[in-house]
Amino acid sequence: xxxxxxxxxxxxxxxxxxxxxxxxxxxxxxxxxxxxxxxxxxxxxxxxxxxxxxxxxxxxxxxxxxxxxxxxxxxxxxxxxxxxxxxxxxxxxxxxxxxxxxxxxxxxxxxxxxxxxxxxxxxxxxxxxxxxxxxxxxxxxxxxxxxxxxxxxxxxxxxxxxxxxxxxxxxxxxxxxxxxxxxxxxxxxxxxxxxxxxxxxxxxxxxxxxxxxxxxxxxxxxxxxxxxxxxxxxxxxxxxxxxxxxxxxxxxxxxxxxxxxxxxxxxxxxxxxxxxxxxxxxxxxxxxxxxxxxxxxxxxxxxxxxxxxxxxxxxxxxxxxxxxxxxxxxxxxxxxxxxxxxxxxxxxxxxxxxxxxxxxxxxxxxxxxxxxxxxxxxxxxxxxxxxxxxxxxxxxxxxxxxxxxxxxxxxxxxxxxxxxxxxxxxxxxxxxxxxxxxxxxxxxxxxxxxxxxxxxxxxxxxx
Numbered sequence: 065x066x067x068x069x070x071x072x073x074x075x076x077x078x079x080x081x082x083x084x085x086x087x088x089x090x091x092x093x094x095x096x097x098x099x100x101x102x103x104x105x106x107x108x109x110x111x112x113x114x115x116x117x118x119x120x121x122x123x124x125x126x127x128x129x130x131x132x133x134x135x136x137x138x139x140x141x142x143x144x145x146x147x148x149x150x151x152x153x154x155x156x157x158x159x160x161x162x163x164x165x166x167x168x169x170x171x172x173x174x175x176x177x178x179x180x181x182x183x184x185x186x187x188x189x190x191x192x193x194x195x196x197x198x199x200x201x202x203x204x205x206x207x208x209x210x211x212x213x214x215x216x217x218x219x220x221x222x223x224x225x226x227x228x229x230x231x232x233x234x235x236x237x238x239x240x241x242x243x244x245x246x247x248x249x250x251x252x253x254x255x256x257x258x259x260x261x262x263x264x265x266x267x268x269x270x271x272x273x274x275x276x277x278x279x280x281x282x283x284x285x286x287x288x289x290x291x292x293x294x295x296x297x298x299x300x301x302x303x304x305x306x307x308x309x310x311x312x313x314x315x316x317x318x319x320x321x322x323x324x325x326x327x328x329x330x331x332x333x334x335x336x337x338x339x340x341x342x343x344x345x346x347x348x349x350x351x352x353x354x355x356x357x358x359x360x361x362x363x364x365x366x367x368x369x370x371x372x373x374x375x376x377x378x379x380x381x382x383x384x385x386x387x388x389x390x391x392x393x394x395x396x397x398x399x400x401x402x403x404x405x406x407x408x409x410x411x412x413x414x415x416x417x418x419x420x421x422x423x424x425x426x427x428x429x430x431x432x433x434x435x436x437x438x439x440x441x442x443x444x445x446x447x448x449x450x451x452x453x454x455x456x457x458x459x460x461x462x463x464x465x466x467x468x469x470x471x472x473x474x475x476x477x478x479x480x481x482x483x484x485x486x487x488x489x490x491x492x493x494x495x496x497x498x499x500x501x502x503x504x505x506x507x508x509x510x511x512x513x514x515x516x517x518x519x520x521x522x523x524x525x526x527x
Contacts (some may be wrong), residue, residue, distance in 0.1 A: 095192060098215045102188055105223035106181060112227040113177045121448035124231040129173040131346070132233070135161050136172060144306040150346035155300040155307035156264025160233040180230040183239040184222060187416060190246050191215045194423055214423035215434060221415030224441045225408065228448065232409040238267045238416040244272055245392065245420045249385050252281045256288030263289070264296050268396055268413060274373055275391025277383035318342070318349035318359065320405040321454055322446065324469050325358040326350055330457040341455050347405060348455055358404075365402035372399070372480065380487040385425045389488060391503045393417040393429055397436070401476045406469070411440050415471045428482040435475035442468040 111117040113125055131150060138145045139158050145151045164175035195212045229235055240262040243294050248255030255272070262269025263364035273289060276282045301307040303483050319325050321341060329339060329350045341351020373395055380387075396417055400410050418433035427433075446464040 083485070089286060095196065095212075098188075098192065098212065098219050102219050105219065106184060107222070109227055109230055110177060110181060111474065113230045114174065119227050119448070122230045122451050124226075124448055125173065128176050128231050132161055132176065133172045136164070139304065142304060144304050144309065146306045146309055147234040152310055152345060153303070154264050154267055154310055155297060156261065156294065157233070157266065157303060158300065160236050160265060163236070176233075177230050180233075180235045183236050184229075187239050187242045187419075188215070188218055190242060191218055191419055191423065194246055198255070201460055210423060211425040213425075213430075214419040214421070217422050217437060218415065218419040221419070221437055221440050222412065224437070224444055225411055225415070226444045228444075229407050229412055230254075232412075234266065234412050236407040237262055237269065238412050240265065241269045241272060241392075241413070242416050244269065245389050245417075248285075249388060252276070252284035253288040255388075256285035256290075257292045259285070260289035260292030261296065264293055264300075268399065271395040271399070272388070272392045273393045274377065275388045277387070277455060300525065317345050317452075318351045318355050319362070321348045321350060322408070322468075323362070323404050323406045324361050324401060324473070325404060327462070327465060327469065328358055329355070330462045330465065331459045341457075347407060362402055362404040366399060369398040369402050376480075376484060376488065379484075381489050382487045386421070389417070389420045389424075390427065390429050390479075390483055390486070393421050393432070394476075394483050397432070397472070397476045397479055401469075401472050406472075408443050411436070411443050415440060428486045429479060430480035432482070433477065435471050439468050439471035439475065 067430070072426060073206070108117065112119040115125070135145050135151060138148075139162055144155070144158070164172050167175035167178060170178065183509055192212075192215050193303075195210050195215050197210065222235075236460055240258055244255050244258035244262065255276070259269050259272040262272070270289065272286055273282075276285050299308065304461060319329065321368075329352075329403055332354075333339070337352065338355075339350055339355065342351050344351070376391075393414070396413055400406060400414060404412075414436045418429065418436050421427045421429040422433050442464060446461065446468060450460060450464060455461070
C-alpha cells in the first residue's frame with residue numbers, strides 16, 4: 065500500500081509538471097550531456113580562433129582581424145565601403161560589423177569572436193529550452209512530441225564546421241533566424257519582424273516566411289517583414305550613404321571553387337581547359353571560358369527552385385507550426401545548392417534550421433538533416449584543412465567537393481519530396497477528404513459540433 069501511494073504521488077507530480085509545460089526531473093539530468101559537450105567544444109573553438117590552439121589548415125581569422133576590421137573603420141566614418149568589391153552585403157550587415165563596439169574593453173577580433181560565442185549560446189539555450197517544454201496540444205514533455213535531436217544537431221554541427229563558424233558573421237544571422245522560428249512561430253508579427261531584420265543582414269532569412277499558413281498568419285508576418293525591412297533600410301540609408309550598392313556588387317562574380325557548378329571546371333582543368341583560379345570578390349573563383357555560362361545556369365537553377373517553392377505553396381493544404389520550419393529549411397537548402405557560391409559558412413544556416421526542424425520528434429526532415437550534418441563534417445575537411453587541394457583541383461580536393469556537394473543535392477531532393485508528401489494531398493487523400501466532408505454533412509448535429517471544435521483547435525495551432 066505504501067509503495068502504491070508513493071507511485072501515485074510521483075505520477076501526480078509528473079502529471080502536474082506536464083500540465084505546466086515542463087519536462088520531468090529526469091530530463092533535466094539528460095540535458096547535462098549536451099551542455100557539457102557544448103561547453104567543451106566551444107572552448108576548443110574559442111581557443112582556436114584566439115590562436116591559443118593552432119588549428120590545421122588555412123587560417124580563418126583574417127576575415128575578422130583584417131577585412132571586417134577594415135570595414136569597421138570605414139563604417140565609423142559614416143559611409144559604406146563602396147570602393148571595396150568584397151563588400152557585397154545588405155545594409156543591415158553594418159550592424160554585425162559594428163557590433164564589437166559593444167565590447168570596447170576588447171580588441172576588435174576578440175570582441176567579434178566573443179559575440180559569436182554569445183550568439184551560439186543563445187541558439188543553444190533556445191533549442192534546449194524548447195526541447196524540454198511540452199508539445200503544443202499534447203500536454204506532455206519531451207517524451208512525446210519534443211526531441212533533443214535538434215539540440216544535438218546544433219552542438220555537433222557547429223563543432224564539426226570548426227573555427228570558421230566564429231570567424232564569419234553568418235552565425236549572428238543564423239541566431240536571428242532561429243529566434244524567429246522558435247519565438248515567433250506563434251506570434252506572426254514577431255516572426256515577420258525578425259525575418260525582415262535578418263533579410264537586411266544577409267537576405268536569406270526572408271525565406272523563413274515561405275511556409276506560413278495562408279490567411280491571417282501570412283498577412284501579419286509578411287507585412288511585418290516588409291515594414292521592418294523598409295524602416296531599417298530608411299534609417300541606415302539616411303545615416304550611411306550607399307546602402308543599396310550591394311544589389312549590383314556581385315553581377316561580375318565568377319563561379320566559386322566550392323560550388324556545385326565549379327565541379328565542371330575542376331574536371332575541365334585536367335582536360336586542357338584554359339582558365340584560372342583567382343581570388344576575387346572575397347573568395348576563390350574560377351575565371352575563364354564558359355564560366356559566365358555556368359554562372360548563368362546556376363542562376364536558372366535558382367529561378368527553377370523558386371518556381372518549385374511557389375508551386376508547392378499553391379498546392380500545399382496542410383500547414384502546421386512545423387511546416388514553417390520545414391519549408392524554411394527546404395527553401396534555404398535549395399538556394400544554397402543552386403548558388404554559384406557555396407562558402408563553408410553557408411552550412412551554419414542549414415545546421416541552424418535543421419536543428420529547429422528536429423525539435424519535433426515526427427519531423428519529416430530527419431534524413432535531410434543527417435545528410436547536412438555529414439556534409440558539414442566534409443566541409444571542414446575541404447576548408448580549411450585541405451583547401452589547397454581544392455584550389456589545385458587534385459584528386460583529394462575534387463573528391464571532397466563531389467562528396468560534400470553530392471550530400472547537399474541528396475539532402476535537397478529528399479527534403480523537397482518529404483515536404484511535398486507531408487503537405488500536398490494526393491488523389492487518395494482528396495477522395496478521403498471528400499468522403500469525410502460528405503459524412504460530416506449527414507452526421508448528427510453533435511458530431512458536427514465536435515468536428516467544428518477540432519477545426520478551430522487546428523486553426524489555433526496554425527494548421
